[in-house]
Amino acid sequence: MSVEQQNKRPLSPHLLDYKPQMTSVLSILHRIAGVALGIGTLMVVCVLVAAASGEADYDMVMEFWRSPLGMLMIFGWSVALFYHACNGVRHLIWDTGYLFKLQNAKRAGIAVLIATALLTAWAWCLA
């Protein structure tokens, strides 16, 4: 059966029909954060290449990254980084077999969100 024929079948309810839960929302956020991180590595490489190209290039690039728009982009990337890292640890714990009970998975999800907020506050305000 071709892909086109297969796609004419009805889909089982998802997205708009399921009530968003801690588990499902955090899961898709993990993926979105991952994509954002991957694209954002361009920023890291940009700074590295600029630094390797000499002082003039470095200063020009850093002027952008220190501007409000640049800082906003870095801030967004950092939130994605902290979230993806903390939720990633939650994933790795799942891989060892723990935290599968739904109540514990949800509690860990809350812990991940709190950790993300704390790390962001630390990195941007306290450090």
Add this chain to the structure above:
Amino acid sequence: MKLKWEKDGIKTPLARAKGLGASGHAVGHWMNQRVSAVANIPLTIWFVLSFVSLRGADHDAFTGWLSEPVNTVLAILFIISVFYHAVLGFQVITEDYIHKEWYKIAKLIGQKLFFFALGVAAIVSILKISFAG
């Protein structure tokens, strides 16, 4: 030691030639994703701490810091581990959502080339700073 056609069990030769059935690569992919994830944890901690400490650094401060051998090595390890992890992750996402065969393959190849090129750019820059600076 099994000969090539003996490993395929119940597959017909045509199915084997067409490459149908399970790829057998998923477990390796899954494990590599986890291994790079575990490596990413200390490397990311180092990266974040370094980033915070280098706030406001001018060119000399930044290149001086990166030239220290420990930082050079950790930076390169960070780049390799993160970009490898990213390629694997992007691969899974592409396979999940893209179903037009030609587009999926183009995206998969493009992603690998993109991150590989970015990785080389980053590593070359790090080495250049480290050796020349």
